Every structure is written in C-alpha cells, then in structure tokens.
Amino acid sequence: MLLVKNREVVVPGQALAKGKFKPGKDVYIDNSGVLRAKKLGLADIKDNTISVVPLSGIYIPKEGDIVIGIVSKISGSTIIVDIRSPYQGAIPIPRGRTVERVDMSKYDLHLGDVILAKVKTFDGSSSLLLTIDMEGLGKLEEGFILEVEPAKVPRIIGKRQSMLSILREKTKSEIIVGNNGRIWVKSPSLKELLALKKALRKIETESHVSGLSDRISSFLSEELSD
Amino acid sequence: MPLYVEKKPDVLITEDGVRTDGRLPHEIRPIRMTVGILDKADGSAFIEWGGNRILAAVFGPREVHPKHLALPDKALIRTRYNMAPFSTPERKRPGPDRRSVELSKVIREAIKPAIFVENYPGSVIDIFVEVLRSDAGTRVAGVNAASLALANAGIAMRGLVAACAVGRVENFIICDPNHDEDMWGDADMPMAMLMESEKITLLQTDGPMTDEQFKEALEMGRRCIRFLYEMQKEALKRPYLIVERSVFEQGEV
Numbered sequence: 001m002l003l004v005k006n007r008e009v010v011v012p013g014q015a016l017a018k019g020k021f022k023p024g025k026d027v028y029i030d031n032s033g034v035l036r037a038k039k040l041g042l043a044d045i046k047d048n049t050i051s052v053v054p055l056s057g058i059y060i061p062k063e064g065d066i067v068i069g070i071v072s073k074i075s076g077s078t079i080i081v082d083i084r085s086p087y088q089g090a091i092p093i094p095r096g097r098t099v100e101r102v103d104m105s106k107y108d109l110h111l112g113d114v115i116l117a118k119v120k121t122f123d124g125s126s127s128l129l130l131t132i133d134m135e136g137l138g139k140l141e142e143g144f145i146l147e148v149e150p151a152k153v154p155r156i157i158g159k160r161q162s163m164l165s166i167l168r169e170k171t172k173s174e175i176i177v178g179n180n181g182r183i184w185v186k187s188p189s190l191k192e193l194l195a196l197k198k199a200l201r202k203i204e205t206e207s208h209v210s211g212l213s214d215r216i217s218s219f220l221s222e223e224l225s226d
Numbered sequence: 227m228p229l230y231v232e233k234k235p236d237v238l239i240t241e242d243g244v245r246t247d248g249r250l251p252h253e254i255r256p257i258r259m260t261v262g263i264l265d266k267a268d269g270s271a272f273i274e275w276g277g278n279r280i281l282a283a284v285f286g287p288r289e290v291h292p293k294h295l296a297l298p299d300k301a302l303i304r305t306r307y308n309m310a311p312f313s314t315p316e317r318k319r320p321g322p323d324r325r326s327v328e329l330s331k332v333i334r335e336a337i338k339p340a341i342f343v344e345n346y347p348g349s350v351i352d353i354f355v356e357v358l359r360s361d362a363g364t365r366v367a368g369v370n371a372a373s374l375a376l377a378n379a380g381i382a383m384r385g386l387v388a389a390c391a392v393g394r395v396e397n398f399i400i401c402d403p404n405h406d407e408d409m410w411g412d413a414d415m416p417m418a419m420l421m422e423s424e425k426i427t428l429l430q431t432d433g434p435m436t437d438e439q440f441k442e443a444l445e446m447g448r449r450c451i452r453f454l455y456e457m458q459k460e461a462l463k464r465p466y467l468i469v470e471r472s473v474f475e476q477g478e479v
Contacts, residue, residue, distance in 0.1 A: 009463045012340075012377050013385020013422035026382065028342075036422055038342060038382040040462055055466070057380025058268060058287060060346070086287045086349035125298060125347035151380055208466050209473045 006045045009055075009208065010037040016050050024051025042208055055208060059085045059150035059180040061128055065119045068145065068178035069130065071109050079109055081117065081130060084150070084180045089117065089130040106138040114140045114184070116176060143174070143186035144193060148200050150181035155207040156200065163203070163213055170220035171196045195223040230315050234410045239395045246406045254390070254402045254450055259370070259461035261378045269379025271461075273371040276404060277361025282371035284379040287349035301346035305334035307368055309357040329365050330355075336369050336389065336418040336428035342382040351381065362408035363391045369418045369428065370454060377462055385422030386458050390450035391415060392443045394435055399442045401450050413439075417447045421455045424448070 001018045004010060016027060016035045023029055026038040027050055037043070041054040061067070061083065069081035069089055081089040094102050109115065116137050117130040132138045148156060156177055157164050168175050173187040173196060183200070187193040199216055206212060235246050243251050255276030264270035269284040290296040307329040311320045322330075333355060341351065353375070355368040366389035373387040393403035394413035403411055413433030420427050435443060 009466050011386060011459050011462045012383035013420075014459075028384070030384075030422060036385070038384075039380055040377045041380075054380050056269070056378065086289050086346065088289065205469055206473055209470045211477075215473070 002045070004043045004045075006043060007208075007210070008043045009041075010043050010052060011040055012037055016043055016052075020048060022049045024049045026052040026054060053154075054151045056149060057151045059083070061085055061087060061089075061119050061122045062179070063119050063122055065179040066176075067117055067119060067130070067180040068140070068176070068182035068184055069115050069117055069180075071111055071113045071115065074109065074111065079107070081115065083117075083128075083130075083178075084147075084182065085128075087122070087126070087128045089119075089128050091117065091130045091132060094133075102133050106132055109139060114145060116140055116178070116184070140176070140184050143184050146183045146185060146197055146200060148181050148183060148204055150179070152204045152207050153177060153179055153181055155203055155212065156183070158213060163216065166213060166217050166220070167196060167199065170217065170224065171199075192224065195220055198223065232315070232409065235406055238406060238410060239398050239400070243398055245395075245400065245404070247404050249404075251398045251400045252446065252449075254453065255404065257454070257457060259374060259457055261374050261461055262465055267375070267379075269375040269377070269381070271371045271374035271378060273367050273374075275363065275367045275370075276402075277359060278357070278364055278367045279359040280364060280367045280371050281354075281356045281358060282368065282375040283354045283356070284351065284372070284375040284381070285354075286351040286379070287346040287381070288352070290348070290350040296348045296350070299347050300343035301341070301348075302350040303334055303338050303341065303343065303353065304350060305330045305337070305353045305355065305372070307333055307355045307357070307365070309360060309364075313357045313360045329368070332365060332428060332430070333368050333372060337372050337376065337387055339425070339427050340373065340383045340385055340387045340420050341376065342384065345382045351376075362403055362405045363416070365389075366391050366416045366418065366428075370458065374458055374461060385420055386455060387418055387420055387427060388451045388455040388458055389416065389418035389428060390447055390454055392417070392447040392450065394433065394439055394443065399439060399446055401446050413443075415443055415447065417444075417451070419448070419451045421451075 003015050014037045037052045039054040041052040044051045067083045069083040072082040073080035079091040083089045120129040120131040122128045171192040176184040258274040260272045267283040271282045273280050353372050357364050369389035392415050393411050395411045413435050415431045418428035
C-alpha cells in the first residue's frame with residue numbers, strides 16, 4: 001500500500017509504503033516492515049521501488065564519480081585534494097616502472113591548483129583514492145569555479161544531460177560539472193557567466209518544482225536577450 | 227544583593243486549572259519554527275516557543291579535528307548547548323558551566339538514536355544549540371530545533387525527534403511549564419521521542435509524583451510531542467511549498 005504521492009516532499013521517518021514495495025536509495029525498512037524516508041527529499045516511485053531524492057546534504061564519494069578538487073597538500077609521494085566532503089582525496093604520484101607509462105607532466109601540481117579527477121576507490125571511511133591518469137582529467141586551467149549544493153547536481157545535469165546542454169547552448173560556455181557540486185565554467189564574457197550563475201541558483205531553489213528545464217531555458221533567453 | 231529579585235506568584239494555578247499565563251493545564255505556549263536561516267551552516271533551525279528564542283546549527287558530516295577522535299565505523303556526534311549572556315534576567319557568565327555541559331549531553335543523547343551514524347564513518351556531525359532568550363523548557367526546545375536542523379542538513383535519520391516538558395503544580399498535571407511553574411511548581415519532566423517508533427529518548431524528572439500522576443504526565447507528554455511533530459513536519463516542508471507556489475504564480479501572469 002502506497003502512503004505518498006510521487007514527487008511529494010517527505011521528511012525523515014515519514015512512512016512511504018507498506019507491503020510489496022522495495023526500498024531504493026535513502027529509504028529504510030523499520031521493524032514492522034514499513035518503508036520510511038531517511039532524508040528530507042522528494043518521494044520517487046518507479047514500479048515497485050520507492051526511493052527518496054534528497055533536497056540537501058553534503059557530498060559522499062562514490063567510485064567512478066568525476067569530482068573537481070583543489071590541491072590542499074603535497075607530501076612526498078601523495079597529493080592530497082579537497083573535494084568538499086568529509087573525506088580527503090589522495091592521488092599517489094607514480095614511481096618506479098609506471099613512470100614510463102603515464103604522462104608525468106600531469107602530476108606537476110601545486111597547492112591551490114584545481115583538478116578534475118575520478119574517484120578510483122573508496123572504502124567508505126578513511127581511504128579515498130583519486131586518479132587523474134585518464135584522457136581529459138588533470139589540472140583545469142583558466143575558467144571559474146562555481147559551487148552548488150551537491151544534492152542538486154543531478155538536476156543540473158538533467159535527464160540524459162538535457163539541462164546541461166541547455167546551459168551550454170544558451171550561455172555558449174564550456175561547463176564541467178563535478179559530482180561534488182563544483183562546476184568549472186569558461187564563458188565568452190562576464191555576461192554569460194553571471195547569467196549562468198543566476199540560472200544555477202534558480203535550479204537549486206526550484207529543483208523540486210516540475211517544468212524546470214523550460215523555466216531555465218526561457219530565463220536564460222531573457223537574461224541574455226539584448 | 228542581586229538587582230533582580232523574582233517573586234513567587236500568590237497563586238500558581240486556580241481551582242479551575244487556570245495558570246499564571248492564562249493557559250489551561252493541557253495547553254502549550256505559542257510556537258513558531260523556521261528552518262534554513264543560516265547561510266554558512268549545512269542545516270539550521272530557529273524556534274520561538276513562549277519566551278524562548280533558540281537557534282540550532284548543524285555542520286557536517288565533516289572531517290574530524292583533532293583526528294584521533296574519529297570513530298572508524300560511525301560518525302561522531304558533538305553537541306554544544308550554550309546560553310547567551312543576555313538570555314536570562316540577570317547576566318549569565320559566558321562559557322560552559324555545569325548546567326550547559328549536562329544539557330549538551332542530554333540533547334546529544336536524545337538526538338543520537340535518530341541518526342544513521344553508520345552511514346558516515348570517520349566523520350563528525352556538530353550540533354550547536356544557542357539560547358538567545360530563555361523562558362523555561364530550553365532543553366526540549368533545543369531538541370526540537372536540533373532535530374529540524376539535522377533534517378535540513380540532509381543527514382540520514384530514522385525519524386525526527388520531538389520534545390516537550392510536562393510538570394505538576396499542586397494536583398494538576400500541566401503541559402509545557404512556564405517560568406513560574408518551572409521555578410515554584412512541584413515537579414518538572416522534560417521528555418523527547420523518536421517519532422518513527424514513538425520510543426522515548428529523553429526522560430528526566432525533578433520533583434515528586436505518584437504512580438498515577440507519573441502515568442498521566444507521560445500520556446500528556448506524548449500528546450504534546452505528537453502535536454510538536456506535526457509542527458516540525460510543516461516547518462520542514464514550508465520553504466519548498468513557498469517556492470512551488472511562487473513558481474506557479476509567475477507562470478500564470
């Protein structure tokens with residue numbers, strides 16, 4: 001038996017369903033078999049699975065995520081990277097025979113450098129390994145870094161990158177979205193950058209209201225009209 | 227000689243059960259809850275309850291400093307209850323004291339069962355409860371605010387924690403004691419419940435009660451807490467409903 005509507009705002013502990021439903025992300029089953037929300041978010045019902053799409057929260061790394069980090073420490077053989085999460089990322093500097101195989105110029109990093117990295121392994125607590133040893137990863141030059149709530153990243157990308165392509169097209173900018181809520185932007189001029197920044201704020205505050213893509217599209221057209 | 231001397235009212239409760247502020251035994255003081263009012267905190271809440279004004283801020287889960295405090299398998303929960311020097315009739319000496327250390331512990335233990343600490347190993351969740359103006363029942367108001375701030379921060383929780391105090395004045399069991407009843411009443415019992423299972427996570431008593439009175443007080447506390455829970459849910463959802471309404475209104479114009 002379903003106790004909430006699809007896309008309804010739910011609070012932690014709120015009963016979502018009883019019986020034959022399966023718990024998805026951010027849903028747990030209590031001792032009496034009732035499915036309850038773990039976080040403040042939107043109920044998402046797909047077939048028999050109920051999950052909660054959180055409306056806020058910090059970034060918890062996941063293997064395979066693309067993140068934008070800032071080099072915070074370099075100690076001997078590892079580069080420590082801040083990725084806006086409780087856990088710091090580590091990039092081991094290649095040594096020995098691997099040096100011949102990798103592009104060592106990528107590892108010439110300094111404090112404060114902004115890098116695009118991929119989460120290689122994460123054990124859930126202390127050890128978070130990142131990698132930049134891939135095409136397209138590594139130091140980000142030029143551009144600006146904007147920050148958004150990590151919980152809103154899926155909405156900024158959109159279904160099959162729909163939202164991201166609207167943003168790219170309308171602002172004529174290069175945009176890279178990190179799963180940790182950092183966004184790298186290179187715009188043709190300040191005007192596009194500021195419009196994009198406003199659009200991102202709008203996505204953050206209105207992410208739970210349907211018809212978001214259309215609103216953002218017309219908002220950007222208006223902002224950049226003259 | 228203190229400059230400010232409090233006087234006990236002649237009558238704390240009339241024979242008809244009317245209290246010093248005109249409430250009946252089962253009535254709660256006016257409450258307003260607001261969430262998300264601090265920009266730099268991950269989650270925040272403000273509660274106005276009678277004369278109480280309490281701010282709660284949540285930071286985290288974040289990196290633990292100093293590092294040796296980190297727990298390998300779960301999140302560490304730290305709580306600080308603090309009263310502003312201007313929150314009481316007479317200036318309160320700033321800084322932690324015996325009472326605020328106790329209340330920090332009590333609030334932490336009331337809130338902790340609600341958090342999925344195992345979801346955030348090796349990190350810390352910091353909860354700050356700042357009392358700006360105090361008027362009896364700050365610990366339960368603090369629990370309500372802290373629970374709202376945690377939910378606002380997007381932390382995984384089993385459910386919200388709601389809290390309310392009950393007390394006894396003469397033969398009346400009263401709900402949400404005010405300042406006079408707190409000072410000169412016969413008994414005072416703050417309690418908190420984890421709302422998903424209605425399990426009690428905080429129960430303190432100060433003053434004598436008979437078995438029957440205790441049972442009555444517990445039942446009254448439960449009813450008050452359920453009412454507070456409804457207010458909490460409304461407070462958490464309100465910001466999103468306001469945005470939704472304004473978007474629809476813009477669309478119509």
